[in-house]
Amino acid sequence: MNETDWRFKIAHREALIGVGLALFNFVWWFGFAYGMGSAPVEEYTYVFGLPAWFFYSCVVGFLVIAVLVMVIVKFFFVGVPFEEEEEEKR
Amino acid sequence: MNYAVLIPMIIFLILIFFIGYWSSRKLASSSNFISDYFLGGRELGGFVLAMTMVATYGSASSFLGGPGTAYTMGFGWVLLAMTQVVTGYFVLMILGKKFAIMARRYKAVTMIDFLKARYDSKAVVLLSALSIIIFLFSAMAAQWIGGARLIESLTGLSYNSALFLFAVSVLVYVTIGGFRAVALTDAVQGAVMLVGTLILLIAVIFAGGGIPNIVQDLINENPNLVTPYGAEGNLSAAYVSSFWILVGVGVVGLPQIAVRAMSYKNSRSMHRALIIGTLVTGIIMLNMHLIGVFARPILPGIDVGDKVIPLIALETLPAWLAGIVLAAPMAAIMSTVDSLLLIVSSSIVRDVYLNYIKPEAELKTIKRISFGVTAMLGIGVFLLALDPPDLLIFLNLFAFGGLEAAFIWPVVLGLYWKWGNKYGAIASMITGIGTYIALHFYNQEYGNLLGVHTVTFPVMLSLVAFIAFSLLIRRKAYDYAA
Numbered sequence: 219m220n221e222t223d224w225r226f227k228i229a230h231r232e233a234l235i236g237v238g239l240a241l242f243n244f245v246w247w248f249g250f251a252y253g254m255g256s257a258p259v260e261e262y263t264y265v266f267g268l269p270a271w272f273f274y275s276c277v278v279g280f281l282v283i284a285v286l287v288m289v290i291v292k293f294f295f296v297g298v299p300f301e302e303e304e305e306e307k308r
Numbered sequence: 309m310n311y312a313v314l315i316p317m318i319i320f321l322i323l324i325f326f327i328g329y330w331s332s333r334k335l336a337s338s339s340n341f342i343s344d345y346f347l348g349g350r351e352l353g354g355f356v357l358a359m360t361m362v363a364t365y366g367s368a369s370s371f372l373g374g375p376g377t378a379y380t381m382g383f384g385w386v387l388l389a390m391t392q393v394v395t396g397y398f399v400l401m402i403l404g405k406k407f408a409i410m411a412r413r414y415k416a417v418t419m420i421d422f423l424k425a426r427y428d429s430k431a432v433v434l435l436s437a438l439s440i441i442i443f444l445f446s447a448m449a450a451q452w453i454g455g456a457r458l459i460e461s462l463t464g465l466s467y468n469s470a471l472f473l474f475a476v477s478v479l480v481y482v483t484i485g486g487f488r489a490v491a492l493t494d495a496v497q498g499a500v501m502l503v504g505t506l507i508l509l510i511a512v513i514f515a516g517g518g519i520p521n522i523v524q525d526l527i528n529e530n531p532n533l534v535t536p537y538g539a540e541g542n543l544s545a546a547y548v549s550s551f552w553i554l555v556g557v558g559v560v561g562l563p564q565i566a567v568r569a570m571s572y573k574n575s576r577s578m579h580r581a582l583i584i585g586t587l588v589t590g591i592i593m594l595n596m597h598l599i600g601v602f603a604r605p606i607l608p609g610i611d612v613g614d615k616v617i618p619l620i621a622l623e624t625l626p627a628w629l630a631g632i633v634l635a636a637p638m639a640a641i642m643s644t645v646d647s648l649l650l651i652v653s654s655s656i657v658r659d660v661y662l663n664y665i666k667p668e669a670e671l672k673t674i675k676r677i678s679f680g681v682t683a684m685l686g687i688g689v690f691l692l693a694l695d696p697p698d699l700l701i702f703l704n705l706f707a708f709g710g711l712e713a714a715f716i717w718p719v720v721l722g723l724y725w726k727w728g729n730k731y732g733a734i735a736s737m738i739t740g741i742g743t744y745i746a747l748h749f750y751n752q753e754y755g756n757l758l759g760v761h762t763v764t765f766p767v768m769l770s771l772v773a774f775i776a777f778s779l780l781i782r783r784k785a786y787d788y789a790a
Contacts, residue, residue, distance in 0.1 A: 223409075223788070223789060225405065225409055226406060226409075226788065228405065229404055229405040229406035229409065230406070230724065232401060232404050232405060233401060233402050233404055233406065233724065235401065236397065236398055236401025236402045236404070237402070239397065239398075239401070240394050240398050240556075240557060243393070243394055244394075244549075244552060247387075247390065247391070248545070248549060251387050251536045252536060252545050255535055255536040255537075256536075259527065259531040259532075259534060259535060262534065264520065264523065266519060267518065267519030267520035267521075267522070267523055268519060268523065269383060269523070269534045269535075271536065272383050272386070272387065272534075272536075275387065275390075276386060276387060276390045276594060277594070279390070280390065280393055280590040280594060283393060283397075283586065283590070284583075284586050284587055284590060287396075287397050287582055287583055287586045288583050291579045291582050291583055292579075295575075295579055295582075296575075297574070297575035297576060297579070298405055298409075298575055299574075299575075300405070300408045300409055300412050300574060300575070301412060
């Protein structure tokens with residue numbers, strides 16, 4: 219057993235995915251909030267009664283992230299054993 | 309006294325007691341007391357894991373203070389609160405599988421166990437134990453005060469009696485049940501929070517005559533309320549964005565959260581917790597803060613922020629339902645307090661006593677001391693909360709930011725960067741806490757440096773310190789396989 223423990227490769231990749239997802243989340247949140255929200259209030263549009271900047275940044279943003287988390291976990295995350303003994307049985 | 313409100317809350321508290329008792333019976337038959345008491349034997353499933361993280365993290369501030377500020381600031385504060393959604397997936401993804409594997413290999417039960425094994429340094433252990441004990445003790449005391457105030461405002465009991473009631477409820481089940489009791493009750497409390505906020509949001513929208521109506525009322529009163537910039541236009545984009553560090557990604561460094569990332573059973577529970585945690589955090593944060601904003605046209609002129617949620621619940625719901633919904637902030641406060649209590653007592657018992665004072669202590673002694681320290685701490689907090697000294701309030705002010713600045717890099721880089729060593733860790737912790745305290749005073753005096761929250765620069769500086777000292781003093785690659 220050395221530093222290239224096969225489980226670490228998976229763990230490192232998944233941590234990087236986490237960083238990427240957080241960056242994407244930030245850009246989405248920031249972009250809609252300040253991109254649309256900095257217009258004068260008289261020019262605001264509304265979705266379901268909420269200001270559009272808020273709706274896209276916080277409501278849609280949250281839903282998009284939730285769906286992304288589900289897709290990523292389901293299709294890109296790999297189950298690994300945590301215990302040392304299990305690993306030796308492999 | 310309002311019995312219709314009170315009875316559902318009492319039933320809720322009894323339910324919580326019952327769970328604590330049930331877990332304690334499981335604890336009695338356990339073969340590995342330390343790991344069971346402080347970590348629930350690493351066998352949490354996905355749902356419980358997600359809920360315990362949400363419930364620990366969602367404290368008095370997300371249920372009383374946060375919505376209260378949203379009431380004053382408008383949609384800008386909801387935008388700020390939504391930065392917390394990231395914690396739902398980020399902590400588990402970043403610490404993730406590597407933390408779970410390493411924690412098992414090191415046989416780590418607390419975050420400090422992990423640091424001890426990774427850096428092999430007495431200074432790192434004592435420094436971390438000290439910061440956890442001081443900062444989290446203060447944070448806990450502040451939550452107790454919040455809990456007692458809530459009981460006080462609901463029941464009409466005096467502050468001291470309310471505090472006593474609160475203290476007894478928390479102590480009984482933390483002392484007897486340990487981590488599993490805390491995690492299980494967190495799951496129940498998380499579910500209560502989720503359902504409670506949904507009911508209240510719907511009731512508030514009805515009472516306000518629909519969302520378009522409420523938003524129009526807000527615009528008529530002050531158009532700034534519907535912008536991202538706050539009621540007086542003084543919430544800058546930089547300031548709001550810096551909360552991504554304080555309540556978003558920085559949460560990785562909080563010991564009470566990190567310990568949960570070593571408590572799950574297997575990859576499957578972790579995967580489920582990622583999804584459930586993200587959904588629940590997002591729904592609770594969005595709902596609670598929207599309720600705060602929407603409450604404004606319905607109940608104008610509330611000047612104490614913490615009262616917005618109790619008042620709006622009593623206004624828009626039938627009394628018995630308000631009782632159930634108000635059990636949510638109660639649940640949030642209790643679940644935060646019990647986890648903090650357990651973290652502080654594990655620092656004392658596990659990290660200081662067993663490491664350095666009496667490593668060969670027998671199981672019976674350890675058991676007695678664990679119960680004893682937990683109970684003593686609780687009584688200590690109770691006495692302090694009766695008449696909170698200024699120092700306590702002062703320490704609580706930077707409990708979270710300070711701990712984040714201290715721990716984030718020793719934990720994260722300790723996991724992923726092989727060049728990290730104990731000199732880097734020590735320098736990083738001292739830099740983090742030191743600059744946090746210094747900057748806190750500077751910001752108080754002159755306004756926020758570059759317009760961002762105090763936590764921002766200390767987190768960056770402690771990163772620089774970690775890297776610089778690790779590379780400069782006795783550089784040596786760490787062997788993760790050893």
